[in-house]
Amino acid sequence: MTASTPRPSPLLEAARAAIRLRYGEQPCAGRAAQSVDAGNAAAWNPVLDTLLAHRSVRAFRPDPLPPHLLPWLVAAAQSAPSSSNLQTWSVVVVEDAGRRQRLAALVGTQRHVEEAPLLLVWLVDLSRLQRVAEAAGRTIEGPQYLDTFLMGAIDAALAAQNALVAAESLGLGSVYIGAMRNRPEEVAAELGLPPQVHAVFGHCIGWPDEARPAYVKPRLAPEAVLSRERYQPAPPEAIAEYDQALQAYFAAQGIAHPAWSTQVLDRLRDPAALKGRHRLVEALHGQGFELR
Structure with a gap:
């Protein structure tokens, strides 16, 4: 120069x-x-x-989060757009070590689910709409259709992403857990989910462990x-x-990893490669979603 x-x-x-x-x-x-x-x-x-x-953090310090941070994450999540303002999502906060351990067993070998001090499970929640209808003595058919379920999944994803950005702005690290859909009935039982509520994905949040950095x-x-x-x-x-x-x-991290195009083909090769998610429609029917 x-x-x-x-x-x-x-x-x-x-x-x-x-x-x-x-x-x-x-x-x-x-x-x-x-x-x-x-x-x-x-x-x-x-x-x-x-x-x-942004980077996916899978190694956390054991330090608990200050209690004042969770309200900010929830407020940020609720500031996300919501289709027709129906707010078709909910979130379960999991801090109990035993419950995190049981959920970690349901999502495979992902130690960070057990290790992170805070686990959020983001839900499609159409049961709240049904309760509003019942309280008004009305019948609603919309929740039986695929678009309403899709609306809930989109709303949950938008809310979760707001929470993720808020967490990272506060110096926290996080990673999503799509494997929460591998064994949906068992996850629903562990979290006490009623009919027409489905766990879309999990979300580990905590202080990143600087000794095991993410990139x-x-x-x-x-x-x-x-x-x-x-x-x-x-x-x-x-x-x-x-x-x-x-x-x-x-x-650069000393990890042998296939090319992305190979990873795509392996991940979507056949039903077995989906690790239980190939039967998601069956599981959703069992949870009260008709998906017309």
């Missing part, structure tokens, strides 16, 4: 660094970082910094997920570049 070349502002450097970290060792990382100029770097702020720095995992290039006006499939080269970037990410 010559004396006549102005040094990029700290804000610009921070924005470019976050972009490069999010996309890892892919050509798109450099392109995206260079596209951030002084003009749009001025929009960089702590919210964007928190969002782009920002690269994502697909923007051109693999972004279309303008009409849908365009991901360019094959974007998939190939991401395969290499993800393997480089794991190799």
